[in-house]
Amino acid sequence: MLRRTLLTMTGLSALGLGGPLLAADVPDGVTLAEDQTFSYRELDQPASIDPQLVEGVPGAHVVQQLFEGLMIQNADGETIPGVATGVEANDDNTEFTFTLREDARWSNGDPVTAQDFVYAWRRAADPATASQYAWFVELAAIEGAAEIIAGDAAPDTLGVEAVDDRTLRVTLSEPKPYFPEMTAHTTFAPVHRATVEEYGDDWTNPSNIVSNGAYMLDDLQLNEFWTASKNPEYWDADNVVIEEVTSYIINDTSQALTRWEADEFDLLEPVPAGSFPRLQEQYPDAAHSTPRLCSYYYSVNMREDAPEALKDVRVRRALALAIDRDVIVERLLQGGQTPGYTFTPDATAGFTAPEIDYATWTQEERDQRAKELIDEAGYDDLNFRLLYNTDESHRQIATVISQMWSQKLGVSTTLENQEWSTYLDTRNAGDFDLSRAAWCGDYNEPSTFLDVLTTGIPQNSGQFSNGEYDELLASAATAENRTEIYTQAEAILSEDMAVLPIYHYANAFLLDPTIKGFPMNNVENNWYVKDFYRVAEE
Amino acid sequence: MTSFILRRLAVAIPTLLALIVFSFLLMEFSPGSPFATERGIPPAVMANLEAKYGLDRSLIERMGIYVWNIVSGFDFGPSFSFSNRSVNDIIAQGFPVTLTYGFWSFVVAVLVGVTLGAFAAIRHNSVLDYAAVGVTVGAQVLPNFVMAPILVLVFTLWLGWLPGGGWQGGQIEYIILPVIALSTSYMASIARITRSSMLETLNAGFVRTARAKGLPMRRVILRHALKPAMLPVVSYLGPAFVGMITGSVVIDVFFSTGGIGQFFVNSALSRDYSVILGITILFGALTIFFNLLVDVAYAWIDPKIRY
Numbered sequence: 001m002l003r004r005t006l007l008t009m010t011g012l013s014a015l016g017l018g019g020p021l022l023a024a025d026v027p028d029g030v031t032l033a034e035d036q037t038f039s040y041r042e043l044d045q046p047a048s049i050d051p052q053l054v055e056g057v058p059g060a061h062v063v064q065q066l067f068e069g070l071m072i073q074n075a076d077g078e079t080i081p082g083v084a085t086g087v088e089a090n091d092d093n094t095e096f097t098f099t100l101r102e103d104a105r106w107s108n109g110d111p112v113t114a115q116d117f118v119y120a121w122r123r124a125a126d127p128a129t130a131s132q133y134a135w136f137v138e139l140a141a142i143e144g145a146a147e148i149i150a151g152d153a154a155p156d157t158l159g160v161e162a163v164d165d166r167t168l169r170v171t172l173s174e175p176k177p178y179f180p181e182m183t184a185h186t187t188f189a190p191v192h193r194a195t196v197e198e199y200g201d202d203w204t205n206p207s208n209i210v211s212n213g214a215y216m217l218d219d220l221q222l223n224e225f226w227t228a229s230k231n232p233e234y235w236d237a238d239n240v241v242i243e244e245v246t247s248y249i250i251n252d253t254s255q256a257l258t259r260w261e262a263d264e265f266d267l268l269e270p271v272p273a274g275s276f277p278r279l280q281e282q283y284p285d286a287a288h289s290t291p292r293l294c295s296y297y298y299s300v301n302m303r304e305d306a307p308e309a310l311k312d313v314r315v316r317r318a319l320a321l322a323i324d325r326d327v328i329v330e331r332l333l334q335g336g337q338t339p340g341y342t343f344t345p346d347a348t349a350g351f352t353a354p355e356i357d358y359a360t361w362t363q364e365e366r367d368q369r370a371k372e373l374i375d376e377a378g379y380d381d382l383n384f385r386l387l388y389n390t391d392e393s394h395r396q397i398a399t400v401i402s403q404m405w406s407q408k409l410g411v412s413t414t415l416e417n418q419e420w421s422t423y424l425d426t427r428n429a430g431d432f433d434l435s436r437a438a439w440c441g442d443y444n445e446p447s448t449f450l451d452v453l454t455t456g457i458p459q460n461s462g463q464f465s466n467g468e469y470d471e472l473l474a475s476a477a478t479a480e481n482r483t484e485i486y487t488q489a490e491a492i493l494s495e496d497m498a499v500l501p502i503y504h505y506a507n508a509f510l511l512d513p514t515i516k517g518f519p520m521n522n523v524e525n526n527w528y529v530k531d532f533y534r535v536a537e538e
Numbered sequence: 539m540t541s542f543i544l545r546r547l548a549v550a551i552p553t554l555l556a557l558i559v560f561s562f563l564l565m566e567f568s569p570g571s572p573f574a575t576e577r578g579i580p581p582a583v584m585a586n587l588e589a590k591y592g593l594d595r596s597l598i599e600r601m602g603i604y605v606w607n608i609v610s611g612f613d614f615g616p617s618f619s620f621s622n623r624s625v626n627d628i629i630a631q632g633f634p635v636t637l638t639y640g641f642w643s644f645v646v647a648v649l650v651g652v653t654l655g656a657f658a659a660i661r662h663n664s665v666l667d668y669a670a671v672g673v674t675v676g677a678q679v680l681p682n683f684v685m686a687p688i689l690v691l692v693f694t695l696w697l698g699w700l701p702g703g704g705w706q707g708g709q710i711e712y713i714i715l716p717v718i719a720l721s722t723s724y725m726a727s728i729a730r731i732t733r734s735s736m737l738e739t740l741n742a743g744f745v746r747t748a749r750a751k752g753l754p755m756r757r758v759i760l761r762h763a764l765k766p767a768m769l770p771v772v773s774y775l776g777p778a779f780v781g782m783i784t785g786s787v788v789i790d791v792f793f794s795t796g797g798i799g800q801f802f803v804n805s806a807l808s809r810d811y812s813v814i815l816g817i818t819i820l821f822g823a824l825t826i827f828f829n830l831l832v833d834v835a836y837a838w839i840d841p842k843i844r845y
Binding site for chain 1: 628631691701702704794
């Protein structure tokens with residue numbers, strides 16, 4: 001059996017040597033502020049803060065403060081131990097055995113045990129829970145997950161077992177070398193069984209909730225705020241500096257900016273579109289932009305009933321070439337986004353982009369080649385319907401791109417704007433020619449992106465299909481050198497122009513300069529307030 | 539009078555039923571789903587979700603169950619978006635917020651509006667009149683979505699006197715800005731209606747008679763002119779009050795009060811059917827109730843009106 005510990009996995013030397021893994025790592029000589037509170041703005045009210053039901057970034061931010069999974073992430077987005085202290089994998093990466101720390105406790109004082117994880121994971125897969133994230137358990141390839149989610153097997157057949165209170169064994173149906181990384185996802189956080197069973201749907205109410213993270217929920221008012229205070233039972237509570245976390249729900253981004261400027265809270269992400277250059281000038285110590293694990297692209301419909309022209313790679317290529325990405329990121333968005341020539345963002349760990357020829361060309365060269373391609377393809381009067389969901393910046397981008405296509409290629413576009421829910425319906429039904437889309441990684445590994453374009457998965461809304469690509473990705477799990485395979489796969493996407501990549505996201509935000517410890521290099525935008533501290537103003 | 543009220547209440551029930559049916563149908567035919575996600579939901583999970591919320595039943599069945607739950611237990615069902623909240627919970631949290639700032643907006647709008655309008659009429663064509671007309675026209679052309687950011691800019695960012703949003707259980711400093719933003723345009727309307735109606739009344743025969751009798755001006759206005767002059771104002775106040783307490787979407791969204799207006803908008807966008815329906819019925823019921831109240835007030839103000 002290949003013994004692998006977290007030591008080698010993450011390069012964390014402190015682990016296993018008995019040294020403490022500090023929550024907030026306050027350097028010597030720093031004067032802490034008297035007021036150790038942290039507050040931030042959230043765009044929307046999370047629909048749920050139940051780890052197995054939560055979806056979306058706002059919800060994940062709550063769960064990350066209240067609950068702790070086997071693994072969490074550090075400031076660079078690397079996986080580090082949370083409740084687990086170590087993990088061993090078998091030779092073919094189909095069985096993982098996690099050791100849990102002895103001092104992990106729930107906020108009511110109960111120990112956090114392997115059984116808590118078993119209960120939570122079964123709960124995530126159980127169709128009765130009706131979790132919109134159930135698919136993540138299947139994605140992680142835990143044995144039996146697919147059958148349970150389909151309703152064909154009982155939840156207790158899931159390949160996860162508590163060997164004893166401190167040992168959790170997970171069996172996978174296929175090799176997943178990066179499985180431990182996936183356990184940092186909120187869906188895999190433990191829940192306190194007795195509380196869930198006693199209160200049912202109401203167990204996450206502030207008066208009932210029992211959690212195992214660095215903070216405990218004190219109050220939650222829908223569409224207004226939630227607030228949490230330090231959990232004294234948390235295993236690393238001695239190193240948690242921030243005493244209280246508050247989140248304000250502010251739908252209107254400009255209003256949020258005014259309130260940030262009036263010092264009402266510390267962190268505002270994202271800043272209003274287009275305002276970043278001004279803010280950077282005005283608040284150089286507070287304005288930051290960091291890469292984000294998200295890709296913005298246009299999905300191309302290649303279904304049976306889609307326009308023939310779109311099934312012609314020359315047309316797709318011409319459309320991709322004619323998009324002047326610099327105009328979009330530098331003139332429109334201006335928030336540190338980068339032009340996208342690949343589907344997988346460059347910031348993804350373990351990803352090396354293939355050489356994309358047109359990425360190195362000038363825009364004139366691209367335009368010229370695009371024109372040649374479209375002439376060669378020989379379609380007359382091309383007109384595509386471009387679907388996007390209601391949003392000012394999506395509208396601007398669609399308008400600019402349709403102008404570029406019309407001027408450079410003579411291709412006309414009809415813009416179709418629908419609000420989110422309708423847009424999803426239309427997109428899933430395939431009633432579009434081109435559609436605005438975005439994908440954010442669920443874990444920091446290229447497969448979280450590349451899997452989206454494999455044959456037959458629902459998220460592949462354009463129904464791109466390439467047998468070689470599918471095989472390549474399937475082989476990645478057992479391969480010695482996954483990076484190389486991902487590079488090849490991405491090269492196929494580019495060759496086939498499976499989607500039209502446009503840009504890679506950035507997280508442009510304002511953070512009060514007295515708050516330190518914010519993870520500036522975590523591309524998944526996962527942050528844990530336990531790592532923060534507020535310094536005294538000079 | 540009693541039979542009038544009873545008759546009106548009897549009409550209210552079919553009106554509300556029609557509202558429910560119509561809203562139900564509108565939602566039925568709107569595209570999208572409350573469970574739509576970009577990630578795609580496994581079919582078994584979707585089936586469970588639909589079963590949990592009764593979406594696997596026929597339209598008629600669902601409508602019947604819905605109406606029965608309301609009639610038998612005043613239960614508006616669970617929210618589709620917020621898994622651990624019922625519509626009753628959401629209304630219980632959001633409505634008191636909206637009611638509070640709506641009520642104070644109403645008080646401010648009526649007090650300031652009526653006073654301003656009455657004085658302008660009494661001092662017709664004086665500087666005071668022109669100033670009042672100027673202020674009300676100005677206030678009317680400033681809709682609350684313009685007013686609110688200006689207020690926040692001045693009182694929160696520049697002066698630092700008041701918080702730019704939030705509710706915090708309804709502490710006074712959190713109420714002031716929403717009340718100003720919401721009441722301004724209502725105040726302006728009330729002032730203008732009061733002014734023109736007062737002018738008309740002051741020129742009426744009975745006022746001239748009262749003055750000819752030698753009554754002091756103050757008594758003429760308070761005792762004789764004000765009450766009849768209020769008739770058009772009162773007819774405006776009914777719908778205005780409902781408008782204020784059912785919350786302005788702008789105020790709720792902008793000031794993040796947690797009030798009911800925000801739920802109304804968000805639930806429409808996220809297809810949270812039960813929340814849209816619940817709030818629609820609440821708004822409908824309030825509108826019917828306050829219109830009835832206005833009609834009753836009419837009879838009290840103007841003895842000539844008989845039902």
